[in-house]
Each structure stands twice: as structure tokens, then as C-alpha cells.
Amino acid sequence: MIILYNPISTTPGKQPLPLSLLSLAAMLEGSESWALVDGNVVPDPAADIIARLSDVPRSLVPLLAVSVMPGPQLTQAVAVCRRVKAALPHVPIVWGGYFPTQHAETVLRAPYVDFVIRSQGELAILQLIKVLRSGGVLNSVGGLSWRAGADLVNNPVQPLTDLDHLPDLPYHRVPMERYIHNNYLGDRTIAHNSSFGCPFACSFCAVVAMSNRRWLAQSPARMERVMRHVVTTYRVDAVQMHDMDFFISEARTAEFAERIAGLGLRWWALGRADILMQYSDATWTKMARSGLKMVFSGAESGTDAALARMNKGGKASAGLTLELAARLRRFGVVPEFSFVLGCPPDPAKDVETTFDFIRRIKAINPATEIVLYTYTPVPLDGTLYTEAKRLGFAFPETLDEWASPEWEQLSMRRGDNIPWMDPAVGGVRRRVRDFERVVNAFYPTVTDLRLTGWRRAALKAASGLRYRMKWYGAPYELRAINRLLHYQRPETTGF
Ligand code: B12
Known part of the structure; x- marks a missing residue:
């Protein structure tokens, strides 16, 4: 069972279709069992995720896949992943989306995130699931970052997949009226x-x-x-x-x-x-x-x-x-x-x-x-970021700091x-x-x-x-x- 979790991103009632995760769901549909948990819709996503994953046999390799933008979405992702990891330490947690793509090292300093997938996620999530199931090598997963002992490994991002080669979104599997x-x-x-x-x-x-x-x-x-x-x-x-x-x-x-x-x-x-x-x-x-x-x-x-x-x-x-x-x-x-x-x-x-x-x-x-x-700033070594650093700007080094009210505001x-x-x-x-x-x-x-x-x-x-x-x-x-x-x-x- 794969839980695709979209942390809260807007005022309840205004939530857009979580396209980032539905693009991954399209790849899983028909071959994997998956469910969407949307923090914009569910009041206590951690409880929901834990309930859905607790009975899944370990042999089936349950997985929690989280999409994260900077801002309030990150704040909820931190709290929820910490709770899920404490309750179900055997469930691997993978983050993808804008925040982890830019700050993989910071994300992987947190003990409750196991993997980051950078850039386009459709092929990479399938590759990761395959490796977790069959015990292959993590180096084969495009754009994967993970901890290998004290080292951080960043696999190169694989060439992007043509969008017409990707399947349609599984609209029929989500409560469309909410979106x-x-x-x-x-x-x-x-x-x-x-x-x-x-x-x-x-x-x-x-x-x-x-x-x-x-x-x-x-x-x-x-x-x-x-x-x-x-x-x-x-x-x-x-x-x-x-x-x-x-x-x-x-x-x-x-x-x-x-x-x-x-x-x-x-x-x-x-x-x-x-x-x-x-x-x-x-x-x-x-x-x-x-x-x-x-x-x-x-x-x-x-x-x-x-x-x-x-x-x-x-x-x-x-x-x-x-x-x-x-x-x-x-x-x-x-x-x-x-x-x-x-x-x-x-x-x-x-x-x-x-x-x-x-x-x-x-x-x-x-x-x-x-x-x-x-x-x-975004961490792009160009004139603006370089200038910002010269003026005293520095990104947080931990997710807890990113999730603080000050940095949440800054991300907005x-x-x-x-x-x-x-x-x-x-x-x-x-x-x-x-x-x-x-x-x-x-x-x-x-x-x-x-x-x-x-x-x-x-x-x-x-x-x-x-x-x-x-x-x-x-x-x-x-x-x-x-x-x-x-x-x-x-x-x-x-x-
Ligand atoms: C829709 C959207 C929103 C929606 C919410 C979406 C949601 N998920 O619920 C709304 C309008 C609410 C919103 C709000 C904000 N947003 Co916004 N948003 C977008 C937007 C326009 C599209 C994202 C999207 O769905 N794309 C389509 C999908 C298919 O692509 P994708 O997200 O890139 O997903 C792919 C990969 O990233 C990856 N992937 C994504 N998630 C995951 C997860 C896993 C596990 C894996 C493996 C892979 C993976 O695989 C996907 C398929 O290839 C982007 C800009 C853009 N066009 O990308 C900005 C963007 C992400 N938002 C941004 C920002 C800053 C915000 C705000 C903070 C703005 C503000 N000032 O308030 C707010 C706050 C959000 C919050 N409360 O936390 C910035 C992020 C900047 C940054 N530094 O990273 C972006 C990039 C806009 C920009 N150009 O600057 N946003």
C-alpha cells in the first residue's frame, strides 16, 4: 500500500486537485494499491495515514510518499511525518516536489525522512518501489537522494519523460466534488x-x-x-x-x-x-x-x-x-x-x-x-542569491527551523x-x-x-x-x- 500525502496548502474549501500526487497515482493505478490523503480535506492526516498503514504486512513494503512546497505545506509535512515515523518506524518515507528538490540535504538530516526524489517523479517512484520490494540497488533510482551511513548520495536526475507517454490521471479514484x-x-x-x-x-x-x-x-x-x-x-x-x-x-x-x-x-x-x-x-x-x-x-x-x-x-x-x-x-x-x-x-x-x-x-x-x-531566495547560484548571501541571508539547516513561524512566513x-x-x-x-x-x-x-x-x-x-x-x-x-x-x-x- 502506498499512501500519497498532500500536506495542507490552502484555505480549506479552495484546495486544487493535487496534481503532483495524482501524476504519481496515474503510474501506480492498476498495478499498486494506493490511496490519497489530502491535508486540505482530512483534519488529522497523521492519524489517517497511521490507520491506513498499520495493518499492511511488512512483506508488502508500505510506503508514504509526500509532496512538499515551502511554507505551510512543509510545516504540516514535518509534524505528520514525525508522528508517522514514531508510530510505524518500518514504513519508508519519501519526499518529492519543490522543497526537497532544492533542499535535499536539509530534508535528509531529519530522521523521519528516508528518501528524496528530485525533479519529475513518475518514473522515479516506480523505480524506488521496485528496489524496496526486490532489494535492488538504490543507485538505479533516477534523482534519488538518500543517506548511506554518514554520506549523502545524490543520484543524477534521469532524462525527463515525454508527457504524452504518461498515463491519464485517475480522476475516478478521488472525491472530485471536493476539487x-x-x-x-x-x-x-x-x-x-x-x-x-x-x-x-x-x-x-x-x-x-x-x-x-x-x-x-x-x-x-x-x-x-x-x-x-x-x-x-x-x-x-x-x-x-x-x-x-x-x-x-x-x-x-x-x-x-x-x-x-x-x-x-x-x-x-x-x-x-x-x-x-x-x-x-x-x-x-x-x-x-x-x-x-x-x-x-x-x-x-x-x-x-x-x-x-x-x-x-x-x-x-x-x-x-x-x-x-x-x-x-x-x-x-x-x-x-x-x-x-x-x-x-x-x-x-x-x-x-x-x-x-x-x-x-x-x-x-x-x-x-x-x-x-x-x-x-532560491538556492541558485546566480547574481541575486549570491548578493543575498553577501547581505547576510542563509537558509535554515534543519526542517524544524524551516517549519518555524518565521520561515513559514518567509516562504510565503x-x-x-x-x-x-x-x-x-x-x-x-x-x-x-x-x-x-x-x-x-x-x-x-x-x-x-x-x-x-x-x-x-x-x-x-x-x-x-x-x-x-x-x-x-x-x-x-x-x-x-x-x-x-x-x-x-x-x-x-x-x-
Ligand atoms: C498548484 C500550486 C499551488 C496550490 C497548491 C497545490 C497543492 N499541492 O495542494 C496553491 C495555489 C494553494 C499554492 C500555494 C502556494 N504556493 Co504553489 N504552486 C502551485 C503550482 C502552480 C503547480 C504545482 C503543480 O501541481 N504542478 C503540477 C505537477 C504535476 O507538477 P509538480 O508539482 O512539479 O510535481 C512533479 C514533481 O515535482 C514531482 N513531485 C511532486 N511531489 C512529489 C512527491 C513525491 C513523493 C515524488 C516522488 C515526486 C513528487 O513529481 C511530480 C510529477 O512529475 C506551482 C508552480 C508550477 N507550475 O509548478 C506553484 C509553486 C510550487 N508554489 C509555490 C509557492 C511559493 C506557493 C506559496 C508559498 C505562495 C505564497 N506566497 O503564498 C503558497 C503556499 C502553499 C502552502 N500553503 O504551503 C512556488 C514554490 C517556490 C519554491 N521556492 O519552491 C511554486 C514553484 C510557484 C513558483 N513558480 O514560484 N500553490
Whole structure:
């Protein structure tokens, strides 16, 4: 029996389909006995896992496979794995996903994690199960890290598997109603992933460690088949593509858009401004007709110098971000732009320039959703991380420290606990949050279904003077209003 455990990752009720683990489940379906335990759905995942695994004979080699992102997901993973290991010390525990891919050594310092699988997991999990069952050699498992006595062994990651060679997700084995949501996109929105990786190497981005600049994608025919299946079987009417970058190939996007045009789907996906600006108007027309409602794009910063420092690559420029905002408006697609604020070496100047840039975007396309993150290093030896280390940044060396409230906050990319964002060094973090409050009040998010007309009007009226005069500091009155009229945070929980 293999338990696939997805630690809590969002506000209960908003949980997306746990695609990371369902991709592994697809490989196990039909040949292994498996069950999904989702911390977003189950109140006490440790008790659930222990109950399911206690009666499994040791000869069957039970396994606990855990998917871990930094942040609250990591915090719950630590507590649950510790409890499971204490109760069932013979059950091997393997971690995979973004956090262990980047911090395998730290993970394996914890006595309650036996293995880490780095990067794509489908083939590797089968290889690990085979070795655990038949006693083969661990060196044969692609991307496996493990402890061999005092040494840490990191097997090389194997070549990525073409996505069309991987099986469909076993939707019928999970309680789908829990993963279909009513939101801005549709009454019955589902998550899907149609590609793996990204060819770029932005120095703030965790995807680089995951895919090493490769991009592999499902074919439009496969995507169409899956879309038809979820529409007819689960009455899905909207899809959020959880790809690292959906739009790398214009030909694929155009064909996909043509193929799903009659399905009545609305969809959302992530892409780069430079690539989306290279698309022809004909492709944009197809995308809009096929139901594309929102595009998420990492705008990152308002200056080309900062984009270059981030190693954004391609033809990325602040000018193209503005052009994309205008183009999306013409095609009736809502932009969602994220920013990486407070980059070293001059975080205070960096945020002020970006605030002005965001005002320009809003003037061009007021519907634009703005997502503000503060720069949080990933262990990529590039200019930003190197600079961060020079300024006193260091990752924790134990999982307990990672699971502390300070590091949980830092992983949420809110800027806490970062040396150069310290209040003593100009209050950059506070400044970002204050600006966010003012801009979100003046331009209330279009995706929040609870924000009815009068609420939007109230927020806009209350923030008008501040926004016009650029008085972002100490917005206590807006904070009070937000307590009554909560606005959702797409950057934290999805929308
Ligand atoms: C969906 C998603 C979410 C969902 C939750 C998903 C869930 N599991 O419940 C929501 C929207 C809630 C969310 C929230 C957050 N997320 Co998020 N999220 C994603 C997203 C868009 C897709 C992940 C996914 O499902 N991909 C599809 C699957 C098939 O691919 P995969 O996850 O890579 O899985 C493969 C391998 O990684 C591996 N694998 C994965 N797990 C396991 C487990 C085992 C045992 C094995 C063997 C292999 C394995 O095998 C899989 C198949 O090949 C990624 C970006 C991306 N496109 O990858 C960000 C991403 C993972 N999130 C990220 C972040 C930072 C967050 C937040 C902290 C953001 C914030 N500021 O609040 C929050 C907090 C989460 C929390 N509470 O802990 C970052 C992580 C950055 C980092 N430094 O590692 C990412 C990479 C976004 C980014 N580009 O920066 N997220």
C-alpha cells in the first residue's frame, strides 16, 4: 500500500486537485494499491495515514510518499511525518516536489525522512518501489537522494519523460466534488497541468532546479481528450492550467484553442510577456474565442536593469509588460501580473520604481490583478542569491527551523525575516504591504466573487485620495475597512 500525502496548502474549501500526487497515482493505478490523503480535506492526516498503514504486512513494503512546497505545506509535512515515523518506524518515507528538490540535504538530516526524489517523479517512484520490494540497488533510482551511513548520495536526475507517454490521471479514484470550485472563472473550475518545466533560468525561480531549463508538453490532441473527459464526466466549465509556463509554443496553444473552442470552457494559464507579445493576432483571437479569461504573467519589476539582474532572459522588458496589458484589454482577457519586490542591492529604490510602474499598468488596464511578492531566495547560484548571501541571508539547516513561524512566513514571500527587508533598513516590507492595501482598495480585484458593487465602490471611495496623492503610509482606515470587507489574496491561496 502506498499512501500519497498532500500536506495542507490552502484555505480549506479552495484546495486544487493535487496534481503532483495524482501524476504519481496515474503510474501506480492498476498495478499498486494506493490511496490519497489530502491535508486540505482530512483534519488529522497523521492519524489517517497511521490507520491506513498499520495493518499492511511488512512483506508488502508500505510506503508514504509526500509532496512538499515551502511554507505551510512543509510545516504540516514535518509534524505528520514525525508522528508517522514514531508510530510505524518500518514504513519508508519519501519526499518529492519543490522543497526537497532544492533542499535535499536539509530534508535528509531529519530522521523521519528516508528518501528524496528530485525533479519529475513518475518514473522515479516506480523505480524506488521496485528496489524496496526486490532489494535492488538504490543507485538505479533516477534523482534519488538518500543517506548511506554518514554520506549523502545524490543520484543524477534521469532524462525527463515525454508527457504524452504518461498515463491519464485517475480522476475516478478521488472525491472530485471536493476539487471542483465555483470562482471567477466558472461554476465548476478544475486544475490541470499540461506541461513540465520552463526553458528560462530566472534567478528567483524554483522551477529552474525542477526542470533544468527543459520544457515538455502534452500534445493538443491529448489535452483536448482530457478536457472533453472532465467536461462530460464532471460537468467542468473552467480550467486553471497549473503549468510552469503554458504558452512556450504558439503552435500548441493555437491548436489547443481551436480544439476546445466548442466546449464552452473558460480557462486561465501562465506565460511570459515577451512570448505572448510574439503571438499573432490570429492566435490571440483563437485563444479569446476558446474561452481564455485570464493570463498570469511574471512582470517582476518596472525596470529593464532589474529584469536583467533577475536573469529574466528572452526579450523580457518593462515595455513589453505594458504592451501586454494593453493587448489583453483589447482581447477581453484579464492580466494577472506578479512582481518580485525588494531585490538587493537597493530594495527601497526597487520598490518605489515598481510602485510607479504598477500605476502605469493600472492606467492602461485597470482590471489587471497585481500580485506582490517580496524577493525570497532560491538556492541558485546566480547574481541575486549570491548578493543575498553577501547581505547576510542563509537558509535554515534543519526542517524544524524551516517549519518555524518565521520561515513559514518567509516562504510565503511576504518579506518577513529577510535581512535587507528589516524595518531598521527603511521599512521596505511595511511599505510593500501598505501600497498593496491602497492599490487593492482603489482597484478592487475582479476575481473576488464576494466583492459586490457597493463594496467595490466603498473601497474605491475610501482609497481615492491616498492613491491619487501617493500617500501609501499607515492606511489604518483601509485596514479597518478590510476587516469588514475582506479581500482575497490570489497570491496565497489561489482564487
Ligand atoms: C498548484 C500550486 C499551488 C496550490 C497548491 C497545490 C497543492 N499541492 O495542494 C496553491 C495555489 C494553494 C499554492 C500555494 C502556494 N504556493 Co504553489 N504552486 C502551485 C503550482 C502552480 C503547480 C504545482 C503543480 O501541481 N504542478 C503540477 C505537477 C504535476 O507538477 P509538480 O508539482 O512539479 O510535481 C512533479 C514533481 O515535482 C514531482 N513531485 C511532486 N511531489 C512529489 C512527491 C513525491 C513523493 C515524488 C516522488 C515526486 C513528487 O513529481 C511530480 C510529477 O512529475 C506551482 C508552480 C508550477 N507550475 O509548478 C506553484 C509553486 C510550487 N508554489 C509555490 C509557492 C511559493 C506557493 C506559496 C508559498 C505562495 C505564497 N506566497 O503564498 C503558497 C503556499 C502553499 C502552502 N500553503 O504551503 C512556488 C514554490 C517556490 C519554491 N521556492 O519552491 C511554486 C514553484 C510557484 C513558483 N513558480 O514560484 N500553490
